Amino acid sequence: MNKKLILMIGILFLLALSGCDGSNKNPITDADVRKGIEGLTMEFTKNAPPEKVFEDSIFPIAVNLKNIGASDIENGFIVFGFEKAYVDVNAKSGEKQGFSIKGKSIFNLNGDEEFVTIDAQTKKIGAQSETHTSSILATACYQYRTIFGESVCVDTDIYGIRKGEKACTIKDLDYSNGQGAPATITKIETRMLPDVDENKVKPHFIIYVENKGNGEVVSLDKVEKACTSEALEYTDFNMIKIKATLSGKDLDCSVGDEPSSAAIRLREKKDMVRCTLEDGVGRNIDSYMAPLKIELEYGYTFTISKNILIEKVLKY
Amino acid sequence: MLVITIGCVPKDDNSKNKDEITGTEGLTIEFIKNFPQDNYVVSENEREPISVILNVRNKGAFPKQDNLKLLADGKIYLSGFDDEIIEIDRSSKSLSTYFLPGVSSINLVGGFDTVEFEDGRIIAKNILVDRYEPVILATICYPYQTIAGPSVCVDPFPFDENQDKVCRISSQTLTSQGAPVAVTRIDEEASSNKIRFKITIKNVGNGDVIKLGALGKCDPTVGQVLERGDFDRVELKKAMLGSVNLLHNCGPFAEGENNIIRLFEGEGYVICSLDKSEFGDAKSAYTTPLNIELSYGYRSTASKQIRILKVTELT
Numbered sequence: 001m002n003k004k005l006i007l008m009i010g011i012l013f014l015l016a017l018s019g020c021d022g023s024n025k026n027p028i029t030d031a032d033v034r035k036g037i038e039g040l041t042m043e044f045t046k047n048a049p050p051e052k053v054f055e056d057s058i059f060p061i062a063v064n065l066k067n068i069g070a071s072d073i074e075n076g077f078i079v080f081g082f083e084k085a086y087v088d089v090n091a092k093s094g095e096k097q098g099f100s101i102k103g104k105s106i107f108n109l110n111g112d113e114e115f116v117t118i119d120a121q122t123k124k125i126g127a128q129s130e131t132h133t134s135s136i137l138a139t140a141c142y143q144y145r146t147i148f149g150e151s152v153c154v155d156t157d158i159y160g161i162r163k164g165e166k167a168c169t170i171k172d173l174d175y176s177n178g179q180g181a182p183a184t185i186t187k188i189e190t191r192m193l194p195d196v197d198e199n200k201v202k203p204h205f206i207i208y209v210e211n212k213g214n215g216e217v218v219s220l221d222k223v224e225k226a227c228t229s230e231a232l233e234y235t236d237f238n239m240i241k242i243k244a245t246l247s248g249k250d251l252d253c254s255v256g257d258e259p260s261s262a263a264i265r266l267r268e269k270k271d272m273v274r275c276t277l278e279d280g281v282g283r284n285i286d287s288y289m290a291p292l293k294i295e296l297e298y299g300y301t302f303t304i305s306k307n308i309l310i311e312k313v314l315k316y
Numbered sequence: 317m318l319v320i321t322i323g324c325v326p327k328d329d330n331s332k333n334k335d336e337i338t339g340t341e342g343l344t345i346e347f348i349k350n351f352p353q354d355n356y357v358v359s360e361n362e363r364e365p366i367s368v369i370l371n372v373r374n375k376g377a378f379p380k381q382d383n384l385k386l387l388a389d390g391k392i393y394l395s396g397f398d399d400e401i402i403e404i405d406r407s408s409k410s411l412s413t414y415f416l417p418g419v420s421s422i423n424l425v426g427g428f429d430t431v432e433f434e435d436g437r438i439i440a441k442n443i444l445v446d447r448y449e450p451v452i453l454a455t456i457c458y459p460y461q462t463i464a465g466p467s468v469c470v471d472p473f474p475f476d477e478n479q480d481k482v483c484r485i486s487s488q489t490l491t492s493q494g495a496p497v498a499v500t501r502i503d504e505e506a507s508s509n510k511i512r513f514k515i516t517i518k519n520v521g522n523g524d525v526i527k528l529g530a531l532g533k534c535d536p537t538v539g540q541v542l543e544r545g546d547f548d549r550v551e552l553k554k555a556m557l558g559s560v561n562l563l564h565n566c567g568p569f570a571e572g573e574n575n576i577i578r579l580f581e582g583e584g585y586v587i588c589s590l591d592k593s594e595f596g597d598a599k600s601a602y603t604t605p606l607n608i609e610l611s612y613g614y615r616s617t618a619s620k621q622i623r624i625l626k627v628t629e630l631t
Contacts, residue, residue: 289398
């Protein structure tokens with residue numbers, strides 16, 4: 001009996017000791033919200049629209065919008081599309097609705113969500129038919145940002161001839177998990193270029209960008225137009241504005257001579273851009289880690305659909 | 317209880333000669349736990365204090381208590397971070413000339429000091445990313461000396477096999493002398509009128525040997541950069557066979573008459589010769605100490621990665 005008691009006390013003592021670890025295994029602010037390849041997600045809510053509706057009747061359409069990316073959406077649009085001969089929006093609702101939804105943050109790890117509801121009305125389906133299948137489309141258009149932040153190595157020893165331990169060495173960095181947005185930075189190659197001033201080197205980054213989401217990238221200023229019946233130009237698609245800084249200093253990511261043309265045009269959803277710190281870094285500084293921030297700004301649009309069955313009201 | 321008692325019996329280790337100081341280290345540095353911390357969480361516009369404290373130990377045999385000032389040129393530098401994010405007013409500190417004597421028969425553990433960089437600040441507004449993960453690299457550069465005194469055989473008649481001799485010309489391997497550069501081998505070769513001593517030295521520490529005159533270039537953040545020619549240079553300060561100075565009969569040296577031995581892949585040698593005229597009137601072989609003194613600068617590092625999380629305010 002005494003042995004059992006001693007054993008129990010021993011176990012309790014060990015448990016108490018193990019609980020005394022002061023380290024916090026789940027700190028509040030340690031969550032990495034900038035991961036994933038989605039921004040806005042959208043789905044029709046259950047039974048809105050219903051699977052079957054009668055002709056000449058009003059039915060609800062509700063869409064659940066979730067911002068599971070790491071950027072806030074302001075002044076986004078959702079537009080509904082119908083087969084106008086059979087379904088149209090109810091006079092009291094608009095086809096186009098606006099929305100704003102906050103994205104994920106360390107204090108809101110799931111992101112916000114919103115419901116957009118409209119009423120639609122079916123029309124007559126014709127004398128010869130008892131049923132008709134029609135598609136309801138919902139298209140979201142919104143501005144989004146991808147923010148990429150990483151500590152990168154600035155090594156002024158271009159050819160690696162200096163002896164001794166370095167704080168860091170240059171390496172290519174792969175990012176397959178995304179940054180909490182549909183347009184993602186997938187890879188960064190770092191180079192240190194010699195400068196005309198032989199006492200300086202120019203940090204240079206080759207940044208690979210890819211649209212990994214299930215929608216299309218559109219120009220920032222064409223977001224609203226993308227949610228109308230107007231046609232977009234070919235050049236309105238796949239345009240992403242890019243801004244990059246190293247230690248708070250702007251990198252030159254421009255193509256050609258115009259600094260304002262810091263934009264990427266995706267081809268088959270991918271592209272790369274070269275950004276350089278034109279001011280350079282002194283060669284007499286040993287290698288150090290510097291914060292590289294890249295911001296991509298773009299519009300994004302995608303569409304979901306659901307089929308409904310319109311039934312005639314049979315009276316005999 | 318019995319086991320504990322047995323474990324407490326003091327052990328008298330007589331196997332080691334306490335006058336002979338060995339070891340392959342000179343000054344070593346290590347970060348004190350939590351200085352800096354592993355993680356920092358900062359908010360916009362905050363200036364979070366950051367302290368870096370290093371333990372400095374002298375595990376080698378230099379300097380003796382009476383010439384501690386020889387370490388005055390030693391410094392510790394901090395680098396590896398963006399100085400617009402981590403501000404440390406003085407990112408270099410001089411070594412103490414009081415607390416870092418070498419290991420000796422009266423101080424078996426060597427000197428110890430702490431170097432504090434206490435006035436650092438993390439400037440949150442300059443962190444434009446969610447997390448910044450620099451490596452704090454501490455670099456210590458200091459002057460050091462290696463002193464070795466192996467006994468060698470001096471035989472005025474090396475080819476006379478009829479004599480009974482107390483020693484014969486041969487080679488010997490040495491261990492270490494309580495310094496990062498060690499004399500590792502002495503090869504002796506005799507001819508009819510000369511004895512040559514090939515003294516092999518090696519960087520046995522885990523840092524870099526640098527020229528004494530280049531210690532000022534050690535600062536990794538400003539000023540001149542250490543060039544290739546500043547590395548792997550050791551000055552032969554003294555080579556005495558008994559009371560005979562061999563220094564003027566030593567070579568080859570890397571830089572003219574500066575008595576500089578160059579290391580190739582961490583190893584180098586110098587050959588010193590003793591003329592027969594300097595044997596004195598010895599008629600038979602005898603042993604005598606070959607006192608060697610090497611002088612050099614040494615650089616070693618310690619690093620610690622930290623993580624700074626920047627959080628936006630909950631609004």
